[in-house]
Amino acid sequence: MPFFPDSPRPRRPLRLLAPWLAGALPLVLGVGILYWQAERDLEASASNTANQALAQFDLMLDNVAAAANELAPLAGQPCAEVTLALREQVTRRPFVRSTNLGLDDHLYCSSLFGDISEPINPGDYADGRLWLMDGNPVTPGQALLVYRAAQDEQTALATLDGYHLANALRMIGRDQPVLLQVGNSWLAPNGSVHDAPSPAFAVAPTQLASSRYPLSVSTGYPAGATWQWVASHPLLLALVVFLALVAGGVCRWLLRRAHSPRAELARALDANEFIPYYQPVVRGITGRWAGVEVLMRWQHPREGLVRPDLFIPFAEHSGLIVPMTRHLMRQAANDLRAHAERLEDDFHVGINITAEHCQDLALLDDCRDFLAGFAPGRVTLVLELTERELIRPTPITHQLFEALHNLGVMIAIDDFGTGHSSLAYLREFKVDFLKIDQSFIATIGKDALSGHIVDSIIELSGKLDLGIVAEGVEDTVQRDYLVERRVEFLQGYLFGRPVPLHALIDQLPAP
Numbered sequence: 001m002p003f004f005p006d007s008p009r010p011r012r013p014l015r016l017l018a019p020w021l022a023g024a025l026p027l028v029l030g031v032g033i034l035y036w037q038a039e040r041d042l043e044a045s046a047s048n049t050a051n052q053a054l055a056q057f058d059l060m061l062d063n064v065a066a067a068a069n070e071l072a073p074l075a076g077q078p079c080a081e082v083t084l085a086l087r088e089q090v091t092r093r094p095f096v097r098s099t100n101l102g103l104d105d106h107l108y109c110s111s112l113f114g115d116i117s118e119p120i121n122p123g124d125y126a127d128g129r130l131w132l133m134d135g136n137p138v139t140p141g142q143a144l145l146v147y148r149a150a151q152d153e154q155t156a157l158a159t160l161d162g163y164h165l166a167n168a169l170r171m172i173g174r175d176q177p178v179l180l181q182v183g184n185s186w187l188a189p190n191g192s193v194h195d196a197p198s199p200a201f202a203v204a205p206t207q208l209a210s211s212r213y214p215l216s217v218s219t220g221y222p223a224g225a226t227w228q229w230v231a232s233h234p235l236l237l238a239l240v241v242f243l244a245l246v247a248g249g250v251c252r253w254l255l256r257r258a259h260s261p262r263a264e265l266a267r268a269l270d271a272n273e274f275i276p277y278y279q280p281v282v283r284g285i286t287g288r289w290a291g292v293e294v295l296m297r298w299q300h301p302r303e304g305l306v307r308p309d310l311f312i313p314f315a316e317h318s319g320l321i322v323p324m325t326r327h328l329m330r331q332a333a334n335d336l337r338a339h340a341e342r343l344e345d346d347f348h349v350g351i352n353i354t355a356e357h358c359q360d361l362a363l364l365d366d367c368r369d370f371l372a373g374f375a376p377g378r379v380t381l382v383l384e385l386t387e388r389e390l391i392r393p394t395p396i397t398h399q400l401f402e403a404l405h406n407l408g409v410m411i412a413i414d415d416f417g418t419g420h421s422s423l424a425y426l427r428e429f430k431v432d433f434l435k436i437d438q439s440f441i442a443t444i445g446k447d448a449l450s451g452h453i454v455d456s457i458i459e460l461s462g463k464l465d466l467g468i469v470a471e472g473v474e475d476t477v478q479r480d481y482l483v484e485r486r487v488e489f490l491q492g493y494l495f496g497r498p499v500p501l502h503a504l505i506d507q508l509p510a511p
């Protein structure tokens with residue numbers, strides 16, 4: 001905060017943290033939503049894959065089962081008579097690798113070898129129908145799925161080559177592993193058969209059982225697949241990061257604005273923290289009170305009383321000086337009206353006005369409102385315009401100054417001698433008083449050149465028929481010097497410092 005350079009300001013952790021929190025919120029939310037979306041996407045993909053695989057295996061088994069079911073009634077007939085039928089199924093039916101017939105749990109005929117003799121163990125078959133084998137004597141180590149169709153003592157077996165199954169697993173599960181589970185065995189995409197529970201998938205684990213055959217497929221993704229999905233969407237991630245940066249930036253900007261000098265001044269104005277102090281102006285010859293200059297102070301809730309030179313420049317810069325001055329004039333009018341009987345007639349009340357205020361006809365209403373509270377002739381309102389800030393002559397300023405004079409408001413040029421006002425300028429705005437800047441008064445008796453400047457200003461004011469006020473009179477040497485030169489009004493610590501209303505009332509001479 002620039003108003004209070006000496007004040008050790010505590011750093012507010014919340015204010016420092018807020019932009020980070022505001023930025024983190026969309027980041028966390030955005031990444032959370034992306035993560036959730038990734039999970040949904042992977043689940044949908046896993047379910048889709050499992051459905052596809054299941055449909056494919058059902059289709060294969062439909063062929064194999066049809067072959068077995070068609071052959072089963074032939075079981076019991078001599079092998080030589082049924083070999084042709086067995087081979088026909090192998091030839092006609094897709095996916096059927098071999099067919100066999102058995103009687104009383106004993107295989108006696110094969111499409112491949114003709115007569116054979118092998119026991120059948122129905123317990124090897126899931127639900128008595130399907131057996132996933134890790135190869136047979138013909139193709140050891142190559143997976144084989146056997147379908148068993150049994151009708152009483154008659155049995156037909158049809159086999160499906162594991163090559164088709166593994167190929168389907170690989171084709172369908174291109175993006176994620178798919179496993180075929182039959183009974184206690186499972187087939188991996190590389191064609192290997194495992195006699196153990198199938199491994200669990202960490203992400204989107206999905207298992208679908210066939211409604212027609214005793215088999216199921218399981219699929220899913222390894223750990224970290226969700227984050228991989230998130231990372232594979234850089235545009236969405238960039239959008240989230242962008243939103244986080246915007247949120248953090250906006251929050252920082254809003255906080256800065258809320259704590260900007262302008263916002264702080266606006267808050268103080270609303271809270272009536274700007275109050276008038278009054279410094280007496282006395283008549284040079286008699287030393288009697290001629291009036292007061294109203295000087296603004298900021299009664300800050302934490303910093304205490306703040307000097308105007310610390311905040312007036314910000315008020316001017318931010319455009320708040322006009323409402324602040326209006327507020328000050330209203331307070332001063334209320335203060336002084338309450339003690340009007342203690343004021344001398346023609347009591348001068350000086351108010352500092354900025355050049356900006358002079359471009360606004362509302363100043364006329366402000367002055368009217370000020371004077372309306374007093375009996376005619378009781379106070380004279382003096383608008384003090386600093387010489388350091390030249391007023392632009394415009395139709396509005398001319399209209400304003402004309403009307404102000406008609407209202408009886410006087411114009412003083414403050415800090416005279418430090419700026420650039422010319423004689424034409426003094427005439428243009430019908431100036432009534434010159435206030436000699438205190439820097440010249442301070443050198444009286446010390447610096448011959450400044451003494452000449454003071455003398456010249458006094459002489460000039462006499463020639464232009466302007467009243468003169470010397471400000472910053474601090475000692476009797478300065479006072480005597482000015483009184484000797486018939487300076488009309490004096491202001492300075494010698495006569496009184498700026499004080500609040502109650503102190504002013506105490507100091508006011510008795511009526």
Ligand SMILES: Nc1nc2c(ncn2[C@@H]2O[C@H](COP(=O)(O)O[C@H]3[C@@H](O)[C@H](n4cnc5c(=O)[nH]c(N)nc54)O[C@@H]3COP(=O)(O)O)[C@@H](O)[C@H]2O)c(=O)[nH]1
Nearest residue numbers: 295296308309312352353354414472473474491492493498
């Ligand atoms: N636009 C507005 N400007 C304002 C308003 N109120 C004050 N000001 C300007 O702020 C500057 C500083 O003012 P302040 O701190 O109030 O100082 C004034 C006096 O206290 C000081 N002074 C008076 N006598 C003496 C003295 O004997 N010695 C000494 N060292 N200082 C003294 O001088 C200031 C009076 O200034 P001026 O207005 O030029 O008469 C100052 O520039 C104010 O103008 C406001 O409401 N609006």
